Amino acid sequence: MRNFIFVLFLFLGKLTGIAQNITLTDSLTKTPIFSATVCDADGNYIGRTDMNGNINLKKGRAYYVSHICYEPKKFICDDNTSVVMSPKSYTMPDLVVTAKMKKYYHCKVFFRNVQYVDSCMKYYIDGVREFFIDTKSRKVKNGNAICRMFQTTNKDIIQKNRAVMIGFNPGLAGMEKRSLYEETLKNKRKRIEGDIVFGDSTQIGRYEVYPDKREVVLSCDLLYPKSQRKLNLFGYESIRSEDNSTEVYDADGTEAPTIFDLKSYHRYRHIKFSRKEKFSWENDCEDTFFVVEREYTDTMEPTSEEIMRQDYGKYSEMYPADEKTKSQLAGMEEVNHFSAL
Numbered sequence: 001m002r003n004f005i006f007v008l009f010l011f012l013g014k015l016t017g018i019a020q021n022i023t024l025t026d027s028l029t030k031t032p033i034f035s036a037t038v039c040d041a042d043g044n045y046i047g048r049t050d051m052n053g054n055i056n057l058k059k060g061r062a063y064y065v066s067h068i069c070y071e072p073k074k075f076i077c078d079d080n081t082s083v084v085m086s087p088k089s090y091t092m093p094d095l096v097v098t099a100k101m102k103k104y105y106h107c108k109v110f111f112r113n114v115q116y117v118d119s120c121m122k123y124y125i126d127g128v129r130e131f132f133i134d135t136k137s138r139k140v141k142n143g144n145a146i147c148r149m150f151q152t153t154n155k156d157i158i159q160k161n162r163a164v165m166i167g168f169n170p171g172l173a174g175m176e177k178r179s180l181y182e183e184t185l186k187n188k189r190k191r192i193e194g195d196i197v198f199g200d201s202t203q204i205g206r207y208e209v210y211p212d213k214r215e216v217v218l219s220c221d222l223l224y225p226k227s228q229r230k231l232n233l234f235g236y237e238s239i240r241s242e243d244n245s246t247e248v249y250d251a252d253g254t255e256a257p258t259i260f261d262l263k264s265y266h267r268y269r270h271i272k273f274s275r276k277e278k279f280s281w282e283n284d285c286e287d288t289f290f291v292v293e294r295e296y297t298d299t300m301e302p303t304s305e306e307i308m309r310q311d312y313g314k315y316s317e318m319y320p321a322d323e324k325t326k327s328q329l330a331g332m333e334e335v336n337h338f339s340a341l
Helices: 002-017 155-162 180-186 305-318 323-329
Strands: 019-026 037-040 045-048 054-058 062-067 070-076 082-085 104-117 120-134 140-151 190-193 196-199 202-210 215-221 229-233 236-250 262-275 279-297 333-340
Touching (some): 045 054, 062 082, 120 305, 120 323, 140 305, 279 305
Antiparallel strands (some): 019 054, 037 045, 104 120, 104 279, 196 202, 215 236, 236 262, 262 279
């Protein structure tokens, strides 16, 4: 009997750790969800879903999944092979367009940046930042920003990034001259056919139009045509093996979304650092922002620090961190409180 019980526990233990392929799908369209972030119950980074919404997880364990377009969700990996996620409800601020185009496009974003080292959260930063984009040249100029930053108290994690100057530094999400859609069409090796983004003959992303939500979602692998990028500096080697971006646009009245139609943005990067095979560590960095205010103007007048503080309070409540992230922040040190940049 004792031997039977031992074998039973051994069998159950193996069942708990067995790999299971899980597919994330949209609750409304039933389409796969590409580039969703999956963490374990402790908030440690696990991985991302592929082009078809798939990821391998261990049965019997709890996971958190998040995506810029969907409500975060907690689930236990069991015999079900599909996890359904509900789309977020996000209304784009109104934009008044006059007969004569004004000089600048002025927008504010609420951003959130997270950096993991060996799957453990090292930095968290969120805040409000503004941009002024010249409507003719598309030159981007930064306005003011205000933010809070937190750092882990785990000394082992802190020391790993101090050992190399080329590691990720927590920074503020930025705007580009062109949208990801414009950059994709500009690249001769890339094209969009239906809901698929191709690099030559390889699927490298998804392009989805949601008329009912008046938005377009474009997700794309930024490494293509390479599978990874290497950099050697000061005796350290870095290998970037994942770099993808998702942009959500206001689709009302446009078939070719520009930077002026951008609603929200997400970028994920994975880099492994090593030094002469003596030691190594892995970095995962996520940058997210939501456009919360926008207007056309003829003047470039940065918002005052007082108003930016008020904006931070308002928008941090409007776009709160998920419960998994909040629990991790409780054990982190706030190192930079309300800095105007």
